[in-house]
Amino acid sequence: DTEVTQTPKHLVMGMTNKKSLKCEQHMGHRAMYWYKQKAKKPPELMFVYSYEKLSINESVPSRFSPECPNSSLLNLHLHALQPEDSALYLCASRWRDRDQGSPLHFGNGTRLTVT
Amino acid sequence: SQELEQSPQSLIVQEGKNLTINCTSSKTLYGLYWYKQKYGEGLIFLMMLQKGGEEKSHEKITAKLDEKKQQSSLHITASQPSHAGIYLCGAGAVSGAGSYQLTFGKGTKLSVIP
Numbered sequence: 446d447t448e449v450t451q452t453p454k455h456l457v458m459g460m461t462n463k464k465s466l467k468c469e470q471h472m473g474h475r476a477m478y479w480y481k482q483k484a485k486k487p488p489e490l491m492f493v494y495s496y497e498k499l500s501i502n503e504s505v506p507s508r509f510s511p512e513c514p515n516s517s518l519l520n521l522h523l524h525a526l527q528p529e530d531s532a533l534y535l536c537a538s539r540w541r542d543r544d545q546g547s548p549l550h551f552g553n554g555t556r557l558t559v560t
Numbered sequence: 561s562q563e564l565e566q567s568p569q570s571l572i573v574q575e576g577k578n579l580t581i582n583c584t585s586s587k588t589l590y591g592l593y594w595y596k597q598k599y600g601e602g603l604i605f606l607m608m609l610q611k612g613g614e615e616k617s618h619e620k621i622t623a624k625l626d627e628k629k630q631q632s633s634l635h636i637t638a639s640q641p642s643h644a645g646i647y648l649c650g651a652g653a654v655s656g657a658g659s660y661q662l663t664f665g666k667g668t669k670l671s672v673i674p
Contacts (some may be wrong), residue, residue: 487664523649535602542659545652549641549662551602
């Protein structure tokens with residue numbers, strides 16, 4: 446069982462909908478990440494939060510809006526998505542963003558389908 | 561940017577056979593991570609290697625980082641159906657903003673036939 450919990454597991458939304466993905470960890474990690482993974486492709490980094498502050502935005506469109514309300518929670522707010530945004534969205538955390546000795550711990554992901 | 565090439569892309573083996581997956585980097589590796597992913601699920605951390613020549617084992621899986629730190633191999637001994645999945649190598653690098661990020665290879669899909 447993963448120690449990073451993501452909800453929901455599956456999400457189907459229309460292009461005009463607003464929805465949110467949630468991620469939670471209680472390992473005391475202060476770095477949290479959103480990755481996007483298309484079918485048969487490796488995960489691609491979207492956002493990095495370090496100590497609840499956004500440190501990296503990998504040129505992600507504004508229809509994706511991340512939020513880190515506290516050290517245990519990470520949200521990804523979705524609005525006006527396109528069908529090509531359909532993918533597996535993975536949340537990950539690690540001890541500290543600049544700690545090169547600690548691995549990423551991933552959640553099981555949210556499978557998003559945009560219709 | 562750093563690129564990771566994994567080989568083979570896919571592998572089908574008979575249960576009980578040994579196998580090796582390779583990960584080659586275009587640049588020196590300062591941290592190499594191996595993950596396993598089942599279809600549609602998250603990545604499970606297997607091992608991390610940081611020093612040239614380092615070798616780590618967990619149960620029947622052994623990972624090595626070569627002396628020049630540009631290639632890693634993952635070896636599975638006496639494969640079992642539970643080993644089936646996609647194996648991804650990931651390399652760490654510090655971005656211009658000081659963030660330590662992982663980029664991943666394209667993965668190796670392993671099937672184990674009972």
